[in-house]
Amino acid sequence: MPSTTSSGPSLREISRDAVRARITEVALDLFAEHGFDQVTVDQIAAAAGMSGRTFHRYFPAKEDVVVGEPERWGEFVRDAFAARPDDEPVWDSLRASFEAFIGFLEQDGRVQRGKVAMRILVSTASLRARNLEKHQLWGRMLLPLVAARLPDDDTALRAEIIVQAAFACLDVTFTTWANVDDDTTLSELLERSFTMLQPTT
């Protein structure tokens, strides 16, 4: 147990995060060069100086290296949504929450790396699958909040549709952003996507 003097992450956690980051760095390079499916776990592990077994102790599945930790970002988005005013239309609240998410990514400086990762993601079936699971998770986290803000009847189906449509917008945003070479902004694409769709009130 860590001493009570510091309430921050323990030494072990720092070390663990550092190793995870290193693995991610090495793996993304390999994926970018040879393609996700052409790189084996053992190759990544060797490049990172460890055994394949140890790789799986840091990432349960090979896909997790690219997708990251959906849980953390899901909480971020959920909290952002919860912080929105109650009288705002849900569609706008969702857009604002995704906007905050994107803003966080950009500020963190992961955008360049993010574009590489996203290009790998959208071009690999098993990674798209993992991404879908992220949507499902986020959906389960957002659904009750969205449903609570909807007027009277049919809230279950309405909320489901709205959330899924929002994810579709987010997906299209990231996909087109990854496939384009100019400097089009994620925020810009997100706004355009959300504007093209409107839930009937």
Next chain:
Amino acid sequence: MPSTTSSGPSLREISRDAVRARITEVALDLFAEHGFDQVTVDQIAAAAGMSGRTFHRYFPAKEDVVVGEPERWGEFVRDAFAARPDDEPVWDSLRASFEAFIGFLEQDGRVQRGKVAMRILVSTASLRARNLEKHQLWGRMLLPLVAARLPDDDTALRAEIIVQAAFACLDVTFTTWANVDDDTTLSELLERSFTMLQPTT
């Protein structure tokens, strides 16, 4: 090669389809009882009286038993969309195309079995993944047709959003239908879903 007297499916194809149907039948029973992940390919093969290797000659992947042949249905939907009048709003055309698809399924009497299959599908990650690939495929087939019907600018992004949103509606439709015990109709749910969302014209 078959003699020219009959232009129908060859004997081999009939036999192949029959075997495929038999495997599907046996496998769905096993999946429904034990869950998709708990049933091995060898178990299905044994229950169908063949080796595991032969199973894979009929279905490249275990998931294909549940998902079926996306290509065929994709063509069906694409043709249905192409047959719609040019001046109809794309959103309505998409709804009509999905309606036709659903109608075909219901007429074929696969609805009961379909509900079982759908329950297995929505509760298994790898099957949801395969279903997503189906969406991607259908999307690639529909996208050019949809884009061609859209007014002037930004057709690429607009088409992408509209198609993805339509798939979201279709997905929610099947998912809620599978999870509900009453007699709510697929068409009914589809209509409600599509009505809740409107692309801005």
Next chain:
DNA sequence: GCTTTGCGTGTCAGAGACTGACAGATATGG
């Protein structure tokens, strides 16, 4: 009728992603 050809099938071997069990190494705290 016999052969040739094509096709379906089983067996075998192997890659690749994981997972559990065990044992040694390392570092953390007293």
Next chain:
DNA sequence: CCATATCTGTCAGTCTCTGACACGCAAAGC
């Protein structure tokens, strides 16, 4: 220095999926 917890590698095993080979059977050609 020791006791503890954690990390790590090795090994073995499961499961999906693929390629290669050989066997059997049935239709087609002579």
